Amino acid sequence: MANTYKWVISGLHAKIQEGELSNVIESVHYRYQAEDADGNVADVYGSVGLEAPDADSFIAFENLTDSDVIGWLEADLDIESMKAGLDAQLEEIANPTHITLSI
Numbered sequence: 001m002a003n004t005y006k007w008v009i010s011g012l013h014a015k016i017q018e019g020e021l022s023n024v025i026e027s028v029h030y031r032y033q034a035e036d037a038d039g040n041v042a043d044v045y046g047s048v049g050l051e052a053p054d055a056d057s058f059i060a061f062e063n064l065t066d067s068d069v070i071g072w073l074e075a076d077l078d079i080e081s082m083k084a085g086l087d088a089q090l091e092e093i094a095n096p097t098h099i100t101l102s103i
């Protein structure tokens with residue numbers, strides 16, 4: 001079974017008022033997670049700053065969906081590189097090459 005990936009939106013940082021627009025999302029805090037067939041999980045955490053919205057394409061916060069936010073993230077981030085990094089983390093979990101020792 002191939003690794004599965006999912007987004008977790010940790011938070012949205014918004015400007016309360018910008019002209020006529022309210023709750024204008026300025027940045028998205030996220031986790032991108034991968035899980036392998038054995039249930040091992042790896043994730044990466046980050047944030048993406050957003051451009052000021054165009055009033056014509058602005059989505060009011062109460063109408064905002066996970067799909068909208070994920071679309072913003074996927075437009076800004078190198079998803080294939082993120083997947084490769086997560087796959088490497090999962091490989092290290094499944095087949096460790098290092099351990100921590102203490103005396």
